[in-house]
Amino acid sequence: MSGSIKKLIFGSQQSFFVLAVFLLTLISLSLILSRNFAWAQPQAQINVFKTSGLAPLTVLFNAKNSSGNIVRYEWNFSDQNSQYPLTDEGRLVGHRFDNPGTYNVQLTVYEENGSSAQTQITISALAQPAGAKTFYLASNGDDNNDGLSESMSWQTIAKITSEAGNIPAGSQILFKRGDTFDVGGQWDVKSLMRSHPNYITLGAYGSGSKPTINTPHLTTNDATENNGLIITDLNITGSVWIRPKYYSSSNPVGFRIPGLQVILRNIDLKEFSVWKSTGVSLENVYLDNNINGVGLGSDAQEVGGMAYFYLNNVEVLEAKSHCVYLAGGGDNILIENSKFHHCGIYESLGGDLRDGITVHGTADNLIIRNNEIYNNGYAFGLDSAYNTAPAEYIRNVMVENNKIYNQRNYVSQLRSLQNAIFRNNLIYNNPSTIFGLYGPKVDSGPIDESTNNVEIYHNTISGNTNSTIFSIGSNTVPNYNDRISNIFIKNNIISNNTGSILNDRRTSSNDLYVSNNIYYGTLAGNQFVLGSSLFTVDQWLVSGKDLNSKKADPHLVSPASYDFSLQNSSPAINTGVGVGVTYDFISAFRDNSPDIGAYENLSVPPPPADTTAPTTTANPGAGSYTASQSVALSANEAATIYYCLGSSCQPTTVYSLPITISTTQLLRYYAVDVASNSETVKEVNYVITPLCVENWSCAAWSSCTNSQQARTCTDNNNCGTTVNKPIISQGCTALCSPNWSCANWSSCSNSLQTRTCTDLNGCGITSGKPGESQSCTVSSGTTGGGAGDGSSVPTSTNTNTNTNINTSTSTANTTNTITSGESATGSLIKVAASPQIYLLSSNQKRFIPSENIFLANGYSWNQITTVNESELSRYAIGPDLSYPENTLLKISDSSAVYHYSQSKRQVFFNAKYFLANNYSWDRIFTVKNTEIASYPLSANVTYPDGTLIKGGGPMVYLIESGKRRAIATESVFSGLNLAWHNIIAVSDFELTFYAEGTSIVNLDDVSPDLINSLDQDHDTLYNYLEKIYGSDINNSDTDGDGYPDGLEVKTNHDPLKPPR
Known part of the structure; x- marks a missing residue:
């Protein structure tokens, strides 16, 4: 042991205390980490604007x-x-x-x-809603027609405008292909806007070229928010303006979220502009030659003003200004599979150099992928600087798989960018700066937010001239270079460019992370600049600031013809570092040793394309069955199986568990493999013909003879089977009914007289035996003594006659005799000559088979009424009486206790289940093995709703509606104000008692009433645990020791044993 450690442990009490605190801290931290580990799994969540x-x-x-x-x-x-x-x-x-x-x-x-x-x-x-109509327009139509067929088409757009208020929601207005329709000015479609989901559609019919709508502007012109329109298959000679209503005299002033919902699909036009709207999409839209300004623009007006904005297969070209200009930013914007070119290069028209794509303002979740951006003034500017307040940012950005080439000036200007990834892009033949990363800007308000967490991975950057590939910060003042942080540059190929590679103008580059890049080309002079430090490539590679990068020819296939894939000899192969980029530029999979650059090398020929559809099998197969079938579907390869039940249904449900088929059904299914090969839909028919269902009724039990009694049972459905036939014989104990005969009383002697009573039936029991002695008083004038000495007056009498009433061991002490017709529903009756007891119910007599059933139903012996045979015979035989719901049963040679419900028995796995469900030990009936076996065993008794349980894994569950619902995160657990000490540890086997319910991801996923009902006395010990411990759910301090029950349990004390 070192001296310093000895001193720490033995040197002083203070040192020992410090060590103890340190160790306890480590233990507490490990417990917290182990508990938090339960919440480390990812969580998937989907959001859409409309479903x-x-x-x-x-x-x-x-x-x-x-x-x-x-x-x-x-x-x-x-x-x-x-x-x-x-x-x-x-x-x-x-x-x-x-x-x-x-x-x-x-x-x-x-x-x-x-x-x-x-x-x-x-x-x-x-589908088109009921009441919707389709209207037709043709240049040779007539506005006097009804417009409801091609032969009765309208002619002019003026007719649409005049009829707009009468056009039902969800209708279509179709223009004949090949025809031209002159508006004669601006076309205001405000009156055609309808509420979700039944928007009106402007479209086309017939064959040939798209119908031409000749108008300078198609505009919504101040339409009320929350309305929409669908525009498809048209050639619009001017622009489309989507402008919601502007409120100038009421609060809040301005446009109101969510604005207007408009879909453009298969449209040609010059310009598209939209103001502050959510749920706008453009598909297959061509915008050409807007010589007045922006090709495609939006104005968010405020944070979140534009949202769920989708551009797919959009081409914008030859706009005087930007191809795409998103002013004010927006949230959840996807731009993909599009082309933006020849924009912002028309200085001769008085324009300035402008971008292919520009985003200003505040934006969150912006993705630009699979596009071509070329021949513009600049490629793109993601620059927050727009409004004066609040401080702006552009967050959660992904720019991937784009081709960016032949700009007139720089490729990108990036400012106040946060959590941005640029990956798998091909960037070539551009002048000036490729990645320009700058600090925030001030627009006469607060400073915009910082630029941080920018990741530049797997790009191939080639043939750019006079460029700085990575330019970080600015020399202008103020520049806020200190607000640029965490820049990652990895796995890029930088080849055959002129200029420099990196210039970081910040005072510190400690958060610049560069590694696993390939540099190739002339590479003359100082290629890397960090503040005032200059590096050649060779100096840079040994500086320790760029790990695992190399100066080497990347062996691209043909850079001159813009094929930047890797030759088999490329040093880029398998030399990258894992950065979480799963696929390359052409969607080839990247493994744990990725290739550097935008492409993975496919030197090993890929396996032949899979063109074979999967084969799905149903087990059991088609056929006739006499019971429900559990049908398992399986494919012969990895595939997703879809199914449905019904002769005309479409298989859309994803198969995950065997399908239960209980009635005759047609099962339709198919599978789609990972190569998107789709199987033809198969059909399997299941004919379910249940066997005859036995319906037994039984006569009354015979008298008990030789400890046995019998009865006859008849199947009313005549199935010819005896699967469910009730028992027809059983053991019994025959109780003799004593018939007492008594001699006369003796003379009164010494105030007492006697007699003898004899059971004429010789039962050998004394139950109900009349008294054989009584006190008496000698009549006046007599002296008392032996028999015949005089009369005596007894002071009490006992003439009670006992009647045997059942087949077990109990007898009644009284007989209540009624006459025919007096019995009523709910009465207990018997005849004098038989021990069998019946319950009258709905004009039927129901035999009570045992004393346990008699007592479990809450009856007492003095309720029995004796009737004559004719009265008993008046009633039809009903079903035997059984135990009431929730009866508790056990057998004498086992500790297992069963819960009786619906003629079945459920076992209590242990005493905790018994107590948590508020059952009492003194209400358990002991029965014979043969009886307990006659009740089928069903599912185990489970903990009540609201119980918290945890198995061997880390997940905690809340029981609700008999299902276990996983609590997704610790923050949800805490947010529901749940307490850890109320969790019951169970085995993984016990978890199988509960079906798995939906996970609890948000606080409102659970009923507040359930949470509020858990703790009746607010002592943090939940009701179910109070019942297990035996504490009082209405008293927060059961043992009166001044400590709440919950605190005592939490600190491992007994809430029933004061003092602590």
């Missing part, structure tokens, strides 16, 4: 609110078409559901360690 709408329905799916260190988002839409595949990947994805129906969309999220989580959402693509 329903008219088909075709385009939905933008958002997984941003999923939690965990997520590196992959996988989607399955249960639907596909020519433009949208069955599956997709990404934090934001779009999908169009072309046909009416209900679709279960599934999201699986993965962390880098392989753990995953899954959730789903249901999307409803709706």
Whole structure:
């Protein structure tokens, strides 16, 4: 032991105290960590703007609110078409559901360690609503027609405007293809806006080119918010302006969220502008030659003003200003599969150099992927500086898989960017700066937010001239360079560029992380600058500031023809570092040793494309069955199986568990494998013909003879089987009914007289025997003595006659005799000559088979009435009386206690289940083994609703409606004000007693009434544990020691034993 350790332990009490505190802190920390480990799993969450709408329905799916260190988002839409595949990947994805129906969309999220989580959402693509109509327009139509058929078409847009108020919601207005329709000025479609989901559609019919709408502006012109319109398959010669109502004289002033909901699909036009709206999408839209300004623009007006904005397969070109300009920013914006080119390069028209894509203001969850951005003034500017207040930012940005080339000036200007990733981009033939990262800006208000956590991975940057590839900070004053932090540059190929590679103008570069890049080309002079420190490439690579990077020819296949994939000899192969980028530029999978640059090398020929559809088998197969069938579906390869039940249903439900088929049904199913090969829908028919159901009725039990009694039972349905036949013989104890005969009383002697009583039936028992002695008084004038000495007057009499009443061991002490017709429902009756007791119910007599059943139903012996045979015979034989619900039973040679319910028995796994459900030990009936075996065993008794349980794993569950619901996070547990000491530890086997319910992810996922009912006396010891401990649920301090029951249990003390 070292001297310093000895001194710490033995040197002083103070040192010992410090060590003790240190060790206790470590122990507490380990306990906290072990407890928190339960909540380390990722959580999947889906958000959309609307879950329903008219088909075709385009939905933008958002997984941003999923939690965990997520590196992959996988989607399955249960639907596909020519433009949208069955599956997709990404934090934001779009999908169009072309046909009416209900679709279960599934999201699986993965962390880098392989753990995953899954959730789903249901999307409803709706058919045209009842009452909706289709109107037709043709250039040779007539406005005097009704417009409801092609042959009776309208002619002019003026007719639409005049009839707009009469056009039902969900209707279609279709223009004939090949025709041109002159508006004669601006077309105001405000009166055609309708509320969700039944928007009006402006579309086309017939064949040929798109109908042309000749107007400078198609505008919504101050339409009230929360209304929408669908515009498809048109050529609009001017612009489309989506402008909601502006409130100038009422609070709040301005446009109001969510603005207007508009879909443009298959449209040609010059310009598109939208103000402060949510749920706007553009698909297959071509915007050309807006010589007056922006090609496609939005104005968010405020934080979150634009949201769920989706651009897919949009081409914008030859705009005087920006191709795309998102003023004010927006939330949840996806721009994909589009082209933006030849914008912002028209100085001859008085314009300045402008971007292919510009985002100003405040934005969150912006994704730009799979686009081509070329021949613009600049490629893109993600620069928050826009409004004066509040401080602005652009967060959670993903720029991936884009081709960016041939700009007139720099590629990107990035400011107040937070949590941004640039990956798998091809950036080539551009001048000036490629990545320009700058500090926040001041626009006469507060300083915008910082620039931090910017990740630049797996890009191939080639053939750019006079450029600085990575430019960090500025020399202007003020520059706020100190507000730029955490820049990551890894796995990039930087090849054949001129200029410099890196210039970091900040005073400190300690949070610049560079590694695993390849540098190639002329690379003359100082290529790297950190403040005032200059480095050649060779100096840089040995500086310790760039780990595992190299100066080498990356061996690209053909950079001159823009093929930047890797030759088999490339030093980039398998030399990258894992950064959570799962796929490359062409969606090839990256493993744990990724290649550097945008491409993975496919030197090993990939396996032949899988074009074989999977084969799904149902077990058991089609056929006729006499009972319900549990049908398992299995595919011969990894595949997702879909099924439905019904002759005309569409298989959309994802198969996960065997399907229970209880009635004759047609099962339809198919599978889709990982290569998207789809099996033809199969059909299997199950004919369920149940066997004859026995229906037994039994006569009364015979008298007990030789300890046995019998009865006859008849199957009223004549099934010919005896599977469920009741027992027809049973053991019994025959009790003789004494018939007492007494001699006369003796003379009164010494104030006492006697007699003898004899049981004429010789039963050998004394039950009900009349008294054989009594006090007496000698009559006046007599002297008392022997018999004949005079009369005596007894002071009491006992003429009670006992009647045997059942087949077990009890007898009644009284006989109440009634005459025929006096019995009523609920009466207990018997005849004098038989021990059998009956309950009258609905004009039936129900035999009571045993004393236990008699007592369990709450009857007492003095309630029995003796009737004559004719009265008894008046009543039809009903079913035997059984135990009431919730009766407790056991057998004599076992400690197991059973709960009787619905003619079945449930076992209490241990005493905690018994006590937690508030049962009492003194109400248990002991029965014979044969009787207990006659009740089928059903599911175990479970803990009551509200109980907290935990098995061998880390997850804590709340019991609700008999199911166990996982509490997803510790913050949810704490937010529900639940207390840890109320958790009951159970075995993993006990967890199987409960079906798994939905997880509790949010505080409002649980009824407040359930939570509020857990602790009746507010002592933090929940009611179910009070019953187990035996403490008082109405007294917070059962033992009166001044400490609440919950605190005593929490600190491992007995709440019933004062003092502590």
